[in-house]
Amino acid sequence: MQKALMLENRLFAAMLHSDTKALDTLIADSLIFINHAGQNVTKAQDLEMHSSGLIRIQDITRERFNACEYSGCLIVDTCVSVTGTYDGQNANGRFHHLRTWAVIDGQWQVVGLKSSMG
Structure with missing residues (x-):
């Protein structure tokens, strides 16, 4: 669970700063x-x-978090509250994410994400 939380925190930081290099x-x-x-x-x-x-x-607040680790794969179930804008309009909301991380070329990467309003 620690590995999943660390990866999710890195992803959230990259999203908050629109750090496309880190996101890439x-x-x-x-x-x-x-x-x-x-x-x-x-x-x-x-x-x-x-x-x-x-x-x-502007902000991502984690409300719920659960993760399962398998050989070379992490499944993350999380609910977050997001404050931000999309095309200049408020896009605040609560979102449920089911995210899959996998080891690709020795590095953890997001391979799948399903998002819904939470």
């Missing part, structure tokens, strides 16, 4: 991401939203 290393090229609106989002699209300023996150 934390997210797999083959990412499967379905956002809270049911849309498929690629890694390139996710990084572009951060680099362009389309998405800006």
